[in-house]
Amino acid sequence: xxxxxxxxxxxxxxxxxxxxxxxxxxxxxxxxxxxxxxxxxxxxxxxxxxxxxxxxxxxxxxxxxxxxxxxxxxxxxxxxxxxxxxxxxxxxxxxxxxxxxxxxxxxxxxxxxxxxxxxxxxxxxxxxxxxxxxxxxxxxxxxxxxxxxxxxxxxxxxxxxxxxxxxxxxxxxxxxxxxxxxxxxxxxxxxxxxxxxxxxxxxxxxxxxxxxxxxxxxxxxxxxxxxxxxxxxxxxxxxxxxxxxxxxxxxxxxxxxxxxxxxxxxxxxxxxxxxxxxxxxxxxxxxxxxxxxxxxxxxxxxxxxxxxxxxxxxxxxxxxxxxxxxxxxxxxxxxxxxxxxxxxxxxxxxxxxxxxxxxxxxxxxxxxxxxxxxxxxxxxxxxxxxxxxxxxxxxxxxxxxxxxxxxxxxxxxxxxxxxxxxxxxxxxxxxxxxxxxxxxxxxxxxxxxxxxxxxxxxxxxxxxxxxxxxxxxxxxxxxxxxxxxxxxxxxxxxxxxxxxxxxxxxxxxxxxxxxxxxx
Numbered sequence: 001x002x003x004x005x006x007x008x009x010x011x012x013x014x015x016x017x018x019x020x021x022x023x024x025x026x027x028x029x030x031x032x033x034x035x036x037x038x039x040x041x042x043x044x045x046x047x048x049x050x051x052x053x054x055x056x057x058x059x060x061x062x063x064x065x066x067x068x069x070x071x072x073x074x075x076x077x078x079x080x081x082x083x084x085x086x087x088x089x090x091x092x093x094x095x096x097x098x099x100x101x102x103x104x105x106x107x108x109x110x111x112x113x114x115x116x117x118x119x120x121x122x123x124x125x126x127x128x129x130x131x132x133x134x135x136x137x138x139x140x141x142x143x144x145x146x147x148x149x150x151x152x153x154x155x156x157x158x159x160x161x162x163x164x165x166x167x168x169x170x171x172x173x174x175x176x177x178x179x180x181x182x183x184x185x186x187x188x189x190x191x192x193x194x195x196x197x198x199x200x201x202x203x204x205x206x207x208x209x210x211x212x213x214x215x216x217x218x219x220x221x222x223x224x225x226x227x228x229x230x231x232x233x234x235x236x237x238x239x240x241x242x243x244x245x246x247x248x249x250x251x252x253x254x255x256x257x258x259x260x261x262x263x264x265x266x267x268x269x270x271x272x273x274x275x276x277x278x279x280x281x282x283x284x285x286x287x288x289x290x291x292x293x294x295x296x297x298x299x300x301x302x303x304x305x306x307x308x309x310x311x312x313x314x315x316x317x318x319x320x321x322x323x324x325x326x327x328x329x330x331x332x333x334x335x336x337x338x339x340x341x342x343x344x345x346x347x348x349x350x351x352x353x354x355x356x357x358x359x360x361x362x363x364x365x366x367x368x369x370x371x372x373x374x375x376x377x378x379x380x381x382x383x384x385x386x387x388x389x390x391x392x393x394x395x396x397x398x399x400x401x402x403x404x405x406x407x408x409x410x411x412x413x414x415x416x417x418x419x420x421x422x423x424x425x426x427x428x429x430x431x432x433x434x435x436x437x438x439x440x441x442x443x444x445x446x447x448x449x450x451x452x453x454x455x456x457x458x459x460x461x462x463x464x465x466x467x468x469x470x471x472x473x474x475x476x477x478x479x480x481x482x483x484x485x486x487x488x489x490x491x492x493x494x495x496x497x498x499x500x501x502x503x504x505x506x507x508x509x510x511x512x513x514x515x516x517x518x519x
Contacts, residue, residue: 021104028054028101029108033163036113042172042365046121048109050101050164058097066093099153102166106149110170118368121168123152171365178421179359182482186351190487191340198333202312205332210309219268220304224249226266226275227303232257234281234295245299256282259297266299275299283390349476352483353415360414369409376405419472428478430470435463438470 033049066089067080075084102123110117127145130138146169147155158164212225220226230245231238247254250263257279265277277297285291310316312325322328380401384394422428436454443453457463 021100021107024058024100024104025108025111028105029112032105032108032112034109034113036115039169040366041363042174043367044115044170044172046106046109046113046115046168046170048105048166048168050105050166052161052163055097055101055158055164058101059093062093062097063089094158098156098158101158101164102153102156103149105166106168115170116173117170118173118365119171120149121170122146123149123156124167124169125152125155127155171367174362174364174417176360176362176417176421178418178425179356181422181479184352184355184479184483186348186480186483186485188485188487189344189347191344193333193336193340197336198329201332201336202329206312207307207309210307212305213308215304215306217270218304218306219270220249220266221306222249222263222267223307225305226269226299226301227305228275228299228301231298232279232295233298234290234293239287239290239295244302247299256285257295257297258282269301269304271301271304273301275301283392348480348483348485349473352476352479356418357411357414360418362414362417364410364413364417369406369413372409372413373402373406376409377402380405419468419475422475423471426475426478428471428475430467430474434470435467438466 028050031051031054033051035047035049037045039045075081106121109115124144124146126142127147128140129143131141132138149168156166215224225246225248227244227246230240230242230247232240242255245254247259247262247266249266251258251260252262253259259277259279262275262277265275269275275298277299279295279297281290281293281295283291314325317323317325317328320328322331377398381394381398436450439454439457440450442457443450446453457466
């Protein structure tokens with residue numbers, strides 16, 4: 001599952017500053033005060049109190065390091081008084097110590113309270129905002145906000161005296177019991193490759209060797225290619241002309257315009273004929289004034305081309321390493337059966353996932369769910385953009401996309417938590433050899449060197465994703481090994497919409513029966 005991007009974690013921020021994070025975290029764990037309150041489902045308010053002594057200790061430690069390194073006029077290295085150092089470097093040192101204390105105190109706090117937090121906390125800070133008063137004059141107003149830690153650090157100020165209380169909100173991992181993992185009922189679909197399937201595949205493969213040749217005297221057939229002069233007419237004016245336009249004899253989208261009915265209109269036509277078809281200009285047509293308007297397409301045929309496929313003779317079979325056609329058919333059948341077996345295994349894994357999801361009776365953190373929902377919506381909208389769907393259509397279905405994505409996001413997150421727990425309780429691990437083997441397979445399929453593919457996966461941050469995918473596959477195979485498998489077609493679940501339809505039909509039949517009884 002793809003996860004939404006988050007700000008750098010507290011430990012990463014401490015590492016960036018060159019700080020011994022673990023050492024400081026261990027010290028703070030023994031002295032900080034931590035108060036935890038529930039503020040919603042899987043959401044906690046955490047108030048961490050850093051003692052003044054710890055703040056002073058960190059400042060003194062940082063100034064001691066600075067004294068040995070800093071060049072201060074009039075003083076030998078290591079001899080500059082702290083007050084002078086504070087005057088020259090106070091702002092920089094204060095900010096650095098603030099950052100390291102907040103990050104380390106947060107990590108120490110959640111560890112001290114055994115909170116299984118997800119992602120970064122939201123920290124309560126006071127932010128100055130410019131707002132207009134009743135007379136329209138701008139004035140600075142202090143406003144409390146919850147900000148991600150990376151942003152909150154810029155607004156947090158350590159008090160001049162006393163302890164430092166930091167309030168934040170975190171989402172925590174749900175607590176739940178795993179269902180019984182042995183004996184999951186799984187149906188194994190029976191999929192076999194038939195002779196006609198092999199013949200169709202060989203025909204498809206052989207067509208790739210074909211060449212489109214002119215048809216001089218015959219009429220066009222389905223999937224022929226018609227070449228001609230194309231005109232688009234709208235509101236009585238020709239808005240586009242194109243010589244040597246090529247359209248296949250089937251319904252299609254050409255240059256953004258849907259030619260629905262073109263297959264039927266073009267079948268049986270020959271050179272010299274004109275094909276006329278009513279179309280509708282798309283909502284993203286280049287001329288804004290013409291968007292969505294009806295138009296007429298006229299194609300004057302100058303050429304008809306048809307795919308000519310060479311015979312699959314002994315000479316060609318020998319050129320690809322087969323002495324007889326039967327050997328070639330066997331090779332194709334084995335490859336197709338292997339693909340089918342992979343589909344069967346994929347379907348069986350999905351049944352296990354569905355079972356785990358049905359048993360996952362727990363909530364997921366709202367914030368994580370919302371972020372993942374937006375991530376999925378963004379992916380889907382980008383897919384639609386790349387398919388050429390107009391902006392107006394995408395906007396029209398935005399709410400529907402978000403609703404579907406929300407359900408999918410919650411299900412994906414539930415499976416993430418379930419898989420994590422199964423992995424922990426069953427010690428499922430992926431070795432470096434298994435990761436390298438998967439990368440080698442990817443490299444072979446893409447015809448690239450192993451080291452370059454591995455470097456690319458690491459640099460793009462996808463190594464963790466690959467690890468989780470391999471781990472989940474291992475878990476599913478483990479569960480399938482203990483499953484109760486029956487041969488036969490996979491059971492199809494009735495969708496919610498189907499249930500509503502069935503209920504509606506039943507209601508209609510009941511009403512009709514009552515009406516008949518009255519008669």
